Amino acid sequence: MSLPDIPPLLDAMIADLETIIDEHDLDRQRLAMVGIHTGGAWIADALHQRLALPTPLGTLDIGFWRDDFSHQGLPDAIRASHLPFDVDERDLVLVDDVVMSGRTIRAALNELFDYGRRAGYCWPRWFLCPDASYRYSRMCAARVSICPPASGSSFPARNRFLSHW
């Protein structure tokens, strides 16, 4: 497996994030970044420094929210999640290193629901390709809002599911 060249990948992720922030008119002062343990935490740290976001970096360990307890039991070495900010009405950038089945995303969203009501999410990720080589996929950079069921013919753009996954 070839290892990725980190600085250009981080540059590409930053560029994507800047685009998403501009496209969706996100408030940088309230934008918060959350890294998912373990691999996502160090990538989030690097991105957080480069973006110079004023809100401190958060970390999330989704071990207690996984859906495979019945089969696997408790995962080893779960860390405490640490969100040093109020999540209410904030846009959050979630960062992880690998996407496979989407279970981590689901578990992370479930955990974040317990911290309060967010405005929406960005989700830049590293992507583990079928050939097991790492590359960053622009396709995975998406802003996802959790929207209420559509009751009318339209609803505000802010609440639309904007993923182009």
Added chain:
Amino acid sequence: MIDSASSAAARVQLTSDGRLRHFIDIEGLSRELLTEILDTADSFRGVQDAQVKKVPLLRGRTVANLFFENSTRTRATFELAAKRLSADVLNLDIKTSSTAKGETLLDTLNNLEAMQADAFVVRHPDSGAAHFIASQVTPNVAIINAGDGRHAHPTQAMLDMLTIRRHKGAFEHLKVAIIGDILHSRVARSQVLALNTLGAAEIRVVAPRTLLPVDVEDWRCRVFTQLEQGLQDADVVIALRLQKERMDGALLPSENEFYRHYGLTQESLAWAHPEAIVMHPGPINRGVEIESAVADGPRAVILDQVTNGIAVRMAVLSMAVSGQTRSRARQRAS
């Protein structure tokens, strides 16, 4: 003798790959496993920062609280711990249950097992009750010992260890003094075992001779009968409740006498390290083993112990149910 008791305790409590499946006694558990319990409990403390203080780990599981002896905070914190793990909780009041109608303990437990309970939290006045249930009656249900006779109260000891670690960091340099009714205290025995396993520098028990167990010399701790000597430069001071309900002999002249010689007061606390923390497993007898000014003072971490109790009980419940789950998965696979 100690080694064989220790390995017997380990055999009952651990799966073949060394994971927790029951939590009955500190004896037989390794430093690594105790540290894992503390680390997991620390992570559960983090959950309590969220608006929703609940995780879905034991969703769809059932935890039965079987209290054959009175308890307020232990029972409440076990119930809260199970609920915060999303388990369904069954509180069996033994006095009004079938056991009062003549059903044996075995039949009660077998019925609960047939109802697919996943864990039993057991408090019983007889030493060894939890061990008996785990080894002979319902080995496939996670048994958590919530106090058995004078034998053990391992979750209380672990919540005390968590409180010490969160306030003092590593155990290696700590002098810990445990004061009061050592004789009747299952808590003290479990605390000494846990502190030894976790590598505390010095463990002291301080009590009048009448309130020291006969085998205390085998506990791997220093024994003091004078409070001043026992408290000297201690980093952690644990006052125990005087268990009046278990006193079946003339062990003390009077409570006043006990307070005068062994009561933890502002005056006596001055013998300990200036930054010593004060702990008490509760319920507190104010003016008997501890002065109100100390119990409510800045060095007391007694209410912190209660909060840590929920986290520790969440940790052992989830770890033991997890161990049983893995064992069953392995049995199915083979």
